[in-house]
Amino acid sequence: MEYKNLIAGSWTETTAASANINPSDTSDVLGYAADSPAEDMDRAISAAREAAAGWAASTPQQRFDVLDAIGTEILARKAELGHLLSREEGKTLAEGIGESARAGQIFKFFAGETLRQAGEMFASVRPGVGVEVTRSPMGVVGLITPWNFPIAIPAWKIAPALAYGNAVVLKPAELTPGCAYALGEIISRSGLPEGVFNMVFGQGSVIGKRLVESCDVDALSFTGSVQTGSAIAAACGAQRKKLQLEMGGKNPMVVLDDADLDIAVEASINGAFYSTGQRCTASSRLIVTADIHDRFVAALSDRMAGLRVGNALDETTQIGPVVDERQLKKDLSYLDIAGSEGGRILGGQALQRSTKGFYLAPALVTETTNGMRINQEEVFGPVASVIRVADYEEALMVANDSPFGLSAGICTKSLKYATDFKANVEAGMTMVNLPTAGVDYHVPFGGTKGSSLGAREQGSHAKEFYTKVKTAYTLA
Numbered sequence: 001m002e003y004k005n006l007i008a009g010s011w012t013e014t015t016a017a018s019a020n021i022n023p024s025d026t027s028d029v030l031g032y033a034a035d036s037p038a039e040d041m042d043r044a045i046s047a048a049r050e051a052a053a054g055w056a057a058s059t060p061q062q063r064f065d066v067l068d069a070i071g072t073e074i075l076a077r078k079a080e081l082g083h084l085l086s087r088e089e090g091k092t093l094a095e096g097i098g099e100s101a102r103a104g105q106i107f108k109f110f111a112g113e114t115l116r117q118a119g120e121m122f123a124s125v126r127p128g129v130g131v132e133v134t135r136s137p138m139g140v141v142g143l144i145t146p147w148n149f150p151i152a153i154p155a156w157k158i159a160p161a162l163a164y165g166n167a168v169v170l171k172p173a174e175l176t177p178g179c180a181y182a183l184g185e186i187i188s189r190s191g192l193p194e195g196v197f198n199m200v201f202g203q204g205s206v207i208g209k210r211l212v213e214s215c216d217v218d219a220l221s222f223t224g225s226v227q228t229g230s231a232i233a234a235a236c237g238a239q240r241k242k243l244q245l246e247m248g249g250k251n252p253m254v255v256l257d258d259a260d261l262d263i264a265v266e267a268s269i270n271g272a273f274y275s276t277g278q279r280c281t282a283s284s285r286l287i288v289t290a291d292i293h294d295r296f297v298a299a300l301s302d303r304m305a306g307l308r309v310g311n312a313l314d315e316t317t318q319i320g321p322v323v324d325e326r327q328l329k330k331d332l333s334y335l336d337i338a339g340s341e342g343g344r345i346l347g348g349q350a351l352q353r354s355t356k357g358f359y360l361a362p363a364l365v366t367e368t369t370n371g372m373r374i375n376q377e378e379v380f381g382p383v384a385s386v387i388r389v390a391d392y393e394e395a396l397m398v399a400n401d402s403p404f405g406l407s408a409g410i411c412t413k414s415l416k417y418a419t420d421f422k423a424n425v426e427a428g429m430t431m432v433n434l435p436t437a438g439v440d441y442h443v444p445f446g447g448t449k450g451s452s453l454g455a456r457e458q459g460s461h462a463k464e465f466y467t468k469v470k471t472a473y474t475l476a
């Protein structure tokens, strides 16, 4: 399989190519993606610019039909797309199929949004004057997406971009070109005019950088690492380009003495280890009050030890492989660091399976303090640490002592503490008796502090990023 670029409605020939490798079985090569030069990105941006005015003038019905058709095809093919996703990214089949379904639902949601776009009318403070507030598309939007949600994240950027009338250039992650290509094929058959959606494969440092720096791109939405996001922020700031960044997390899960132990353990297992911990919303800091601490650690480590780590395509697998060798080395190096800082490590061994892949046993680091690197820096693997605290007040203080602020959870039966936590924890999303990861697709997604910049993604809030507002005054 050759993953070609989609530019101005044509699948272009590839020159050099990079291999798409199955992390559960490195002998399985799914295909080869174009390693495009920056000039290909320039051509995609020009194609989007040419198509932008036509799509901006399209009717809500035209936009609805396109988005609805894309959603329908994704949902009809969710098992096949989920299999592809699990094969190239390594999450389990259930997770891969679930994510594909979510991508389809996102397109359906934004199909509906095309019909709900409205302006506002105000009476002016001046007599005889009317004021209208309307929204129009940004124009050309650049989208840069990561490997960990290779169909859902492109979907939740592409769908609102198109729904609100923009032309798109997508630069998908190098590690997961297969899902992007499949999504691009579906979009190319949806009735969308040529050039409204373009996709270029290749290196972030070459074509991603070009997309960020192009003066012909009106707005840029990025999900990925803090390091890349910060470089993008500097470049976009210099150009005053509208920007949306979703970056990392070091998400706290607070477990109070009065928590239901089973709920707390299940929420922590899910939040910390599912999707191999490769979620920006993962529960990587478990902040536990003194009386429940030992019972919680014992029950959690028992559950963790029973998790089946294996080939993502095996239906009995609960934790798939890490995405690649670089990420595996990063996970292992953070475990070394945590050990050298005084943490006690349970699990966390690299594992052999019948196929050669990047298998890692989930790891729990106990006896940690919040100042340790394991509690301050994002690992992005099946690794969680436990911090013992005296009471709710200390738990909240520790939860907030982080450069990140994406998602935060609390397990408690106390309405008083749950209410206080929702109000005072520094995070864009809070969960009570639920995992910090695994969010709905129709409500705002995003964080505070170092986790996010710009308007929220998803739900109807997405329009804040994908449109610009105009205020018009009329003297009748």
Ligand SMILES: NC(=O)C1=CN([C@@H]2O[C@H](COP(=O)(O)OP(=O)(O)OC[C@H]3O[C@@H](n4cnc5c(N)ncnc54)[C@H](OP(=O)(O)O)[C@@H]3O)[C@@H](O)[C@H]2O)C=CC1
Binding pocket: 144, 145, 146, 147, 148, 171, 172, 173, 174, 175, 202, 203, 204, 205, 207, 208, 209, 212, 223, 224, 225, 226, 228, 229, 231, 232, 246, 247, 248, 249, 279, 280, 327, 330, 378, 379, 380
């Ligand atoms: N918040 C989140 O959801 C995610 C966080 N991460 C964090 O990032 C770490 C590293 O993962 P990694 O995949 O390297 O993350 P990156 O931030 O490097 O990659 C995210 C996207 O940005 C692109 N990119 C890379 N460099 C540039 C650049 N200079 N200009 C424009 N675009 C660029 C990448 O392209 P390419 O694939 O070609 O490099 C990819 O499409 C992980 O260990 C994890 O901690 C990673 C993924 C998602």
Ligand SMILES: O=C(O)CCC(=O)C(=O)O
Binding pocket: 148, 149, 223, 278, 279, 280, 281, 436, 437, 438, 439
């Ligand atoms: O937890 C989720 O549902 C979404 C997580 C996510 O968007 C991410 O990890 O990038």
